[in-house]
Amino acid sequence: MRKVIVGVAFMLGALGISPGLQTASADIQDCATGYYCHYRDAYWYGGHINGTGNINQFSTYGFNDVTSSIIDDRAFRVFSYVDSFQGGSSICTSAYHFESNLADIGFNDRISSTAAGSTYSTCP
Numbered sequence: 001m002r003k004v005i006v007g008v009a010f011m012l013g014a015l016g017i018s019p020g021l022q023t024a025s026a027d028i029q030d031c032a033t034g035y036y037c038h039y040r041d042a043y044w045y046g047g048h049i050n051g052t053g054n055i056n057q058f059s060t061y062g063f064n065d066v067t068s069s070i071i072d073d074r075a076f077r078v079f080s081y082v083d084s085f086q087g088g089s090s091i092c093t094s095a096y097h098f099e100s101n102l103a104d105i106g107f108n109d110r111i112s113s114t115a116a117g118s119t120y121s122t123c124p
Helices: 002-014
Strands: 020-022 036-041 045-051 069-072 078-083 087-093 097-099 113-116
Touching (some): 036 113, 069 078, 069 087, 087 097
Antiparallel strands (some): 036 045, 036 069, 069 097, 078 087, 078 113
8 A cells, every 4th residue: 555655646746746755765866867855864865755846845745854865856956945835944956966964054854845946957
C-alpha cells in the first residue's frame, strides 16, 4: 500500500500538482532532473520531499520544519520559506545548485513552504 501511495504522489508531483514524499535513505542522485528536493538530513540523506511547483504547506506532507539540505535540479531557481504560504524569511537556491547543510546558513529545520521560480535561473 505504501508503495502505491508514494508512486501516486510522485506521478502527481511530476505534473506539478503536488509533491512526492520519499522516505528511503537518499543521496544526491535521488533528486530527479526537473525537480527540487528538500531532505531531512544534511548532505542529502533521510527522506525527502520533491516538487516542480509551489508547495504551500510542508505540514500537509509531514515535512514541516525538518529540511536540512536542498537540491535544485531544475532550470529555474526555488525559494524556500520559513512560514507556510511563502511567508517569512527565505533562502534561494539557483538552478542546478544545492545547499548541503542548512545549519551553516541558519535555516536548518525551519522550511515550511516553497515558491518555484519559472523565469530566472539565478538568485537575486
